[in-house]
Amino acid sequence: MKLPLIALCLFTFWANAQQQPIIHKDKITIARDSYGVPHIFAPTDPEVAYGLAWAHSEDDFKTIQTLILTGKGKLGTHLGKKGAPVDFVFGLLNTRKVVDQQIKAMDPRFLQLVQGYLMGLEAYGKAHPSEVVNKHVFPIAIEDYIATTMFSVAIFCGVDKALPKILDGSIPSLPGFTGEGSNAFAIKSSKSATGEPMLVINAHQPIEGATAFYEAHVQSEEGWNILGGLFPGGPLIFHGVTPNLAWAHTVNFQDKIDVYQLKTDKAHPGQYEVDGEWLPLVKRRIKLNIKGIPFSVSKMAYESIYGPTVKSPKGAYFSLRLPSLMDAGALQQWYAMNRSTNFTEFKAALNQNHLPMFNIMYADKEDNIFYISNGKMPYRNPKFNWASTLPGNTRETLWEKFKPLNELPQHLNPAAGYLFNTNHSPFMATAVNENLNPANYDKYDGYETYHNNRSQRAKDLIDTYDKIGWEDLKRIKFDRQLPAKILYPYGYDASVLFTLDAAKYPSLATIIKGLKEWDHVTNIESIGALYYNIAYYGASKIRKNASKDPLTESEAVELTQYVHDFLLKHYGRLDVTLGEFQRLKRGDQDWPQAGMPDVLAAVMSEPMGESQRKMNSGDAYIGFVKFPKGGGLPLIETVNTFGASSHPESKHFADQRELYQAQKTKVMTLDKAEILKNAERIYQPD
Template identity: 25%
Template structure:
């Protein structure tokens, strides 16, 4: 696109302050985007800045409406751009209460000149696509334009610090007053729930690999729509060749590999944010203040006015009265006291640049140098490289606290004393990690760090008591089982293990349940037990018994399937392959099976209904991806029998199916982006992106990978131009 044409097109877009005006950018002639037949963009750039421009352009083309919605929300202006709803007002209030816009502007000023230029190029790419193809964007999405270099910074802070870090901390009931016992229970249940976030990650060393080459499995589980959506791409520029994925709206790859190394993330059990109970008092002028170390301090006050777009296009206003303490923003009241939130990492503005350095590193030394910056406030890191090194790292900002354990900090701590107010974080050297362990692999499935290299466990006693809790999930146990059962793992075997639908919980508890039903069960419970006895313990489409077992699991382990109090033997870090186990109360377990049978008969008319008859792979291709589309009928007719299942049943191939509607459950979360990499020269990689690489209405690339999901297959990563051109959908020249 000519520079003059771009300027004229942008002139018609909404005005932004001159201080944030986006600088024009014209990519070097010869830069290209090649889109393959699965809708994956392969970017061929003449410079690094050109690469960022192409990536912004490609994101706008594949996810334009979702991208602009995400940026509007991260600006705290969703109620202004779109239409005010209780949810949008709450979201905007959260952004402004936590100073995301102002802090992001400060972060932008602190970027290096080079990286700031890359952010400007990324924003220019988005604007260039919007100017050239305005018809592809919704009218409400276009209100967010133009995009500036501030937007990816603002969105990254909103997404990571105030969605993941703060969101993990703010799960009710941990935010409310509770005893120490219920605090720790609430915290552990919060961490173990698979509903909102989760991932699998493996790194296999040459000593445990059949080929003698290191291997990496990247397998994040997040929502199948909205701001958690992944976008897959290949980057090629002078000295740069990277493949991977990131959330829509971010300008760098968070899950990536290059010709030398690769890394993935899982959500960790980090406590990088805390809640403080503020004790109010009167100041000398009669206004309200708060106590801190015996002194009366004044609240910091700020007023902000939200513009609320009404259905008729007019605007109303809502004034926010925001209070802050030295801890952070006051976010709610509890038992009459203000509660302030303190989030880690708000003094670290270089997260995006760190990711760029991680993805462009050439070896472990360079990668570790980038990792040591600790600019990302959370996430486990699992790493492998062609030299054979592997690493597990419990990453993020763990506050350096003076005292207290996980249970103490899970509650609301006193805010009237400096003894609880932290200012610093543990260093890279102080955080849990495992590098090149003798067992030949590292893994994580969102559990605490202690068994990352089982049986070479990290000892929790060597770390502060507030570092992380101690528990395990059956998905973790399935992971350990599969990694340790073979002396050597081939690439093909790793793929098979990744796609395993076996329920570890069934292997652990089903014999005891069948015995309990035989001794204590009603006739209906015994009929149910007969179905479970014939079940293959898989969650394949034709598995009969899995639906019934899922219903029983919700009875036995609670709605989130994470409570482990009904087991006879509790979990032991020293014996994860056999604990927890047994039935504490066999008669109660048999009664639960009877209740599960009643539910299954009511919902489906049979105890042996096939898994794939209930669990369906469906995507509404007309959805712009802003929210999870309600179930069907799928507008484009894509409705396939599902496989895979709930992580808390011990299924490694996690697909979290949503609420039952018309006898059907459809995915809301789980296996999205998957990359299996073997570090040969060049690397060999197989990929999957369940919900496709585009969320634009009507795009065939939103649903065309569902058949791969149904068939439990993956596609070859196209890692050179010849391979891309052999599977070319279209080419765009700049």
Template identity: 30%
Template sequence: MKKRYTTLLVLGLLVGGIFTIAYSTLPSLPDMTPFKEKAHAYNVDVIRDEWGIPHIFGKKDKDTAFGLGYAHAEDDFATIQDVMLATRGKLAAEKGPKAAKTDYLIQWMGIWEAVAQGYDTLPEHTKAIAEAYADGLNLYAAENPDKVSPYAFPFKGEDVVAGFTFKTPLFYGFDKELGKLFDTSIPKEIAKEGEQPLVWQPSEHLPVGSQGIAVAPHRSEEGRTHLLINSHQPLTGPVAWYEASLHSEEGWNMAGATFPGAPIIIHGHNEHLGWANTVNKPDLTDIYVLKINPENDQQYWMDGAWHNFEMKEASMTVKLFGPLRWTVKKDILIAAHGPVMETEEGYFAINWAGRGETRQLDFMYRLNKASNFEEFEEAMRMQAMPSINYVYADKEGNIAHFYNAQFPHRIEGWDWKKYLPGDRSELIWNTYRPYQDTPKTVNPTTGLVYNANNPPFQATDGNDDPKSQDFPPSMGIESFVTNRALQIETLYGLEDKISSKEFEQFKYDLSYHPASTQAKRLREWLSQPIPEVWKGTVYEKAFLHLQSWDLSTHLDNTAAALGVLTLAPIQQAQGKKVSSEVIQEAFVQAVDQLEEHYNTYAPTYGQVNRHVRGEVSLPISGGPDILRAVYGGPLNEDGQLHNRAGDSYIMMVEWDSNGVISSKAIHNYGTATLDPTSPHYSDQANLFVQEKLRPVYRSKEMSLSKGGRQYTPGKESTITEMEAGL
């Protein structure tokens, strides 16, 4: 017994010693005083309007960026900090083993090597706003040290730039291409010389996407220029929209939305012009199959000789439990083509658009400050963004669609969408096609441009689209046509003149187009005979009811829930053929689930489709790949679809015939991203589900008249009578 107690005592002391050492070796926060004092160098006021939206007024651009950093941190510091931790490759130190893959990817992609080379080459004014934004975050952190990770603090301008280098390739699907490497069920078909890919053909593909639409004055009933900004993003998390209005005496006057960690407006408008972003997904990733020397696995075969890999080491600090962290190290091999991934099926080297790119912030800053079409296009000529469409409009009545991308300068005669042989150096590209090679539609004769994640060869309702045959297959331009694109061209295209009311009304269209993949495949399936085993059962009744569906996703529709659930596998297949058996299985499951939760296969869609925020749960119209985009599947344990992505921040902008601007907007929830006790946690949700917009305030006087609080970050806030009464 005595020996047992002695053993337990020794183990206890050992564990206690380990924890003591672990706590003592954890990084600690520095003295916060200098970060508070640094705030005195900035001259900025923040005005929160009745919706809690920050209107930031700085003396200089860097003052405004500082104010944005502080205000955004007030509303969403935890998300911003997680973004910074991920960008630094330190997320696993706080989140544990599951985050180690992200930390490894950051180092594998060479993010910080790129920043080390590119940061000092950025213009001083661009570095100034990155560093000022970081100072705003640091001030908030200094005032709230209990919320701060020592692995993230202090934030730096380099963190901001690195975030763009890391995240922008993900928008065209770079991460998904990497994921396919580790899926052994996907065949790794290798391209052959002289084998061309299929040329562009109109077809449907169904991603979570976005839409931007612009109408020129001659197409407008009131002679106005219209712009719809309608990105579809997750409603929460690191790429959820945050609304702000930015002003400085140096001419920075943007209203719109941004992401956590971004010191500019990503899409929105100034007094002169505006733009909407939508995702495009050309083939911008190339994967090469390497032959490894069987006698030396540090060599690969190329051009008739063995070549040594370059090597570097990734180091991941991983939280185990409590204060315990473990450092994991892993070698990274680098071939002439790019960094290498080793899988069960071999070694693959990867090259991608945006690799080593650090100019994204400078590009976006130039867009924010542009005052006319020429300045906007001059920024586009930088080709600093790996991808992303831009739908443009301005006070002069110009409209345009830019299918922006960094198109690799590849040789023809290969199907670049397949895996490539790694033994031929001529297949390695290191430059991009010039700006003039990119598809764009500027001031078409019909006065309408749009994009809803469709090809650039369908950008207007006339004949001014770029022609697919003018762009070589090696550019890898995608070929999908969404339901939303079909609806836009039908709704807007049928109108000789589009009124302001119609421009807004069409955005909230709730139907699937009869020619969409969803409608065509469902129609085919519903045309088959009813299975004999269904005769006289609830499935027969549900089948007949679904046949009567008008393809609307209005919240009062009694067939929409059954229809959307039955369409789910067609939606997920992204344009690929779905068998009748799979559709039937989805239908049967939908009937069973609806009967279980609602005692009917025909509940109103609003009973099922919900917009939920904390204690607020509201019925909402719309669905997947609908212009009123709502993505909520699959059904949860309560038998509901909770809106998770799609329509989020929506903005409508117009310039009248005199060039005077006005705009309206709505956020899916509200400004207070993380604080459920805030009045702004869900104060816009009701307007959002009612498909209503609120005015955007641009002047300091208007912001003050609607404000609840005016304050200077780092100084005592002034509470107005309005906020005191909240």
């Protein structure tokens, strides 16, 4: 009799979770502060999520809709041919199938939160029909929405890099040095000049678009109270600060994806061999609807026991296997992290082991600091080379089980009093004598083992302080100087670029001397920084292969010549500054922008016309958190690249830009009374 009763309880639980929550719009308060940042107050978590959806839609509804269309495989109906490849990859990964299998086991409170959020989006769409991009956006099924979040995390895990390499015939490889990423610092009271624990949240993300951070504060009467950053379409905060604790994410580069080559032959069409047995290759036809084309287009997707499968130009079949495609619970875990009130609860949230990646840097008012190179890491068979393409003809490479959290690299309260990560090795996270030994961890996890320019510079700066103050921490985070020995972000030694003999190459003497005399500071007035920036982005034109050998003298000369010729062609002179070349652009305006890839105040850029570059990624949402000695709410200062609104006519379209470029911050708070007292506007959703 017990089993039917349990089944009935589970069904009732699931049925209640599937029902839309009761939303009292008149009890939802949206308070916009002087920078337009929304603070959402309501009795229940679903009502707060409803208000968040409404507020974010007011600011960036168009971008949110692109995420919703992605989850339906309908992005092509909005973006045309640009959206069709995304629709195909979404269909190939088939995350909706996993959601359907797992959603009944999810926390009903989480599902109610998501339902509240989706109700808010739909309500905004009904109230503003002219802003709805097409008929495919609404209604939104919760399964489609969660499938979209799975897809987004899989992209972070490297699917977008692995698939093109398979399709053009090259072999996927592990990431090397990269100029992109994020920074995070945690300071314990023993290292703090005032005896107060501190945390830095510093995402390096695109500054506009689907993965640009939006700042918001959500507070319910059920205990949910957090301020921080989220992406368009997010129903909660991805990293931020609560009254008791704070955390930051940075991207980590351990091995999160495996690629298998299947064994096929002409005698067994539509099959592949595993352990001597020929198995059917599952086929699914992905239907693509493309704006401007009156009929649908179909493309074949495949699936093996290893995972989603694609066919290379040479006719070989490759399968992808990712932990992120096996677990639909990442968003649920973030919700548990959002609601944590102490380290024990936060650690319990991490132990759900749904998040397949991201470093996590943590600090709290109880003076705990914590860092973990988080991931959903499988137990891999040591007989195989997991850094290369794997044989897809044996179940010996078919991993199924995952490591518990305690087997991942992590630090809790090191004696040195500090932890930091800038997308570098988890084995270089604190004082040298306390760093973890990589030999104690599974080498097949593929953890980073290197410093990058930011980590080396951060360590150099931290080591200059006996105690770190609030303003010191800001100076470290906002630093724009490369270390004395530059680690070339392409992953090879390019020191010869700085040691060329000007007498030997007199026509290039100005560039050679400029690089030699450059102080490695990337301010807008710097000419040396401009030379290096052009060389950095021009290196791929000089070295077109993937060799990691040191840059040769002849290559360095060719690269220097490229810098020289570029400047004379586009500027007619060689004394051009970084700020003339590198710009921050918002709408129709642009401004000189300091920084460079892989400095702590990172700036990545893309061409703007033929003679300039504009920032497209790098230092984005930045937060400083300090937990006062005497208790009370944390002190919070933040800044975002532009502003809360994506609408050019809004005064909040770029009202944080000046602060951002001056490396200054705005004061934020979790205090409801103070927020309501000083709010620019207070209202309810229509």
